[in-house]
Amino acid sequence: MDGLSEKQNRIMDFPYMGYDALICDGAVRSGKTSIMSLSFLLWAMGNFRDRSFALCGKSVGAVERNIVTPLLSIAYLRQNFDIRYNRGGHMIIVRRGPRENRFYLFGGKDESSYTLIQGITLAGVLFDEVALMPRSFVNQAMARCSVEGSKLWFNCNPDNPLHWFRQEWILKAPERNALHLHFLMDDNPSLSEDKKAQYRSMFSGVFYQRYILGQWVMGEGLIYDMFDQTQNTYREMPAAVKHNAQRFIACDYGTTNPCVFLDVYDDGEHIRVEREYRWDSRKERRQKTDQEYADDFMTFMGDDWCTVLVDPSAASFITALRQRGVYVREADNTVLDGIRRTGALFAQRVLLISEINCMGLIGELGSYMWDDKAAQRGEEKPVKQQDHGPDALRYFVNDLPDWRFEGVQTT
Ligand SMILES: Nc1ncnc2c1ncn2[C@@H]1O[C@H](COP(=O)(O)OP(=O)(O)OP(=O)(O)O)[C@@H](O)[C@H]1O
Numbered sequence: 001m002d003g004l005s006e007k008q009n010r011i012m013d014f015p016y017m018g019y020d021a022l023i024c025d026g027a028v029r030s031g032k033t034s035i036m037s038l039s040f041l042l043w044a045m046g047n048f049r050d051r052s053f054a055l056c057g058k059s060v061g062a063v064e065r066n067i068v069t070p071l072l073s074i075a076y077l078r079q080n081f082d083i084r085y086n087r088g089g090h091m092i093i094v095r096r097g098p099r100e101n102r103f104y105l106f107g108g109k110d111e112s113s114y115t116l117i118q119g120i121t122l123a124g125v126l127f128d129e130v131a132l133m134p135r136s137f138v139n140q141a142m143a144r145c146s147v148e149g150s151k152l153w154f155n156c157n158p159d160n161p162l163h164w165f166r167q168e169w170i171l172k173a174p175e176r177n178a179l180h181l182h183f184l185m186d187d188n189p190s191l192s193e194d195k196k197a198q199y200r201s202m203f204s205g206v207f208y209q210r211y212i213l214g215q216w217v218m219g220e221g222l223i224y225d226m227f228d229q230t231q232n233t234y235r236e237m238p239a240a241v242k243h244n245a246q247r248f249i250a251c252d253y254g255t256t257n258p259c260v261f262l263d264v265y266d267d268g269e270h271i272r273v274e275r276e277y278r279w280d281s282r283k284e285r286r287q288k289t290d291q292e293y294a295d296d297f298m299t300f301m302g303d304d305w306c307t308v309l310v311d312p313s314a315a316s317f318i319t320a321l322r323q324r325g326v327y328v329r330e331a332d333n334t335v336l337d338g339i340r341r342t343g344a345l346f347a348q349r350v351l352l353i354s355e356i357n358c359m360g361l362i363g364e365l366g367s368y369m370w371d372d373k374a375a376q377r378g379e380e381k382p383v384k385q386q387d388h389g390p391d392a393l394r395y396f397v398n399d400l401p402d403w404r405f406e407g408v409q410t411t
């Protein structure tokens with residue numbers, strides 16, 4: 001570990017400042033989780049023995065990745081403590097001389113964690129990425145903290161301003177005797193300027209404000225405001241590109257709603273949406289059956305067969321395609337993460353759309369908006385109208401491997 005930044009030093013001092021809780025929020029990669037885990041472990045080992053602690057994340061796997069593995073790699077800890085990770089038992093036992101404490105791993109989204117945490121008495125809880133956990137889980141874990149001197153440790157990236165964690169903890173930090181520290185990438189002394197620039201380029205729009213500027217802001221107006229009519233479009237795909245690229249077709253299925261297929265080519269550098277198919281039964285005043293759609297699909301695909309990603313709710317259409325021997329994967333329909341990833345690809349000018357063949361998609365991208373009525377209820381979602389092209393595009397993007405989004409944690 002390099003030296004610590006001033007903010008990180010405050011994480012190390014927190015246990016001895018008389019607060020009951022610590023809240024670290026802010027930008028990605030700003031050095032929150034790593035130093036919080038270290039400070040938590042040193043505090044636990046310095047002040048307790050034969051006690052239990054909880055390390056909570058979105059899932060047990062996320063706790064392993066973000067907390068356990070990094071802790072085990074710190075030479076200072078290995079030299080001064082005997083740390084044993086019992087993977088099957090989801091537990092770490094840490095010893096130093098006669099002193100021993102246990103650290104249990106919990107996943108806020110794992111069903112089994114709910115029941116497990118109910119029966120345990122804790123001297124401290126660390127919540128990593130708390131904004132991604134259900135409030136009920138967090139309350140459950142807090143209720144188990146009955147040991148004298150116990151403390152709560154929270155960290156997260158910002159979300160929407162009406163999020164329960166902001167309302168109940170960040171805004172009420174003084175009443176709750178909590179220390180609130182706000183982090184930016186500059187608070188992580190290990191990040192080079194190049195790395196910071198790379199992370200900045202991964203986000204745009206509301207996600208830039210949250211993950212880079214560390215602000216709790218609502219998505220407003222146009223979702224893909226980074227989509228540029230010139231830089232994100234092209235006229236002709238070079239034949240060599242088409243020849244070497246991997247091809248996919250992404251489908252958003254609809255019977256009364258429009259049905260859209262997108263023909264996508266990924267050469268490992270750029271992703272080009274080359275053609276689109278649409279059938280709007282209301283406009284055409286005729287609905288198509290699954291067999292008719294499957295016929296249209298086969299014509300659209302032609303002889304060059306490829307992987308097909310379909311709206312997971314379109315069971316009957318998926319069956320119709322599979323009956324024709326097409327290789328279909330049910331798409332991942334995650335909305336916010338998919339939008340964030342798609343926005344990042346637009347911002348980096350990796351994702352390009354044919355301005356000749358995909359006028360429908362380009363039109364829809366230009367009117368794809370955040371739902372401001374839902375926003376007032378604290379919900380984040382797009383307005384459900386003319387969203388079929390953007391939905392199909394999201395199915396494709398959600399299927400991309402993680403290296404495309406390197407360095408950016410998938411939340
Ligand atoms: N003082 C430091 N010295 C060396 N490396 C550091 C230091 N602080 C942070 N790092 C490293 O920087 C990287 C990012 O830090 P960390 O994971 O703690 O950030 P984070 O704020 O939790 O990010 P995210 O919001 O993306 O979860 C990690 O690899 C971590 O080990």
Ligand SMILES: [Mg+2]
Nearest residue numbers: 032033034066
């Ligand atoms: Mg983190």
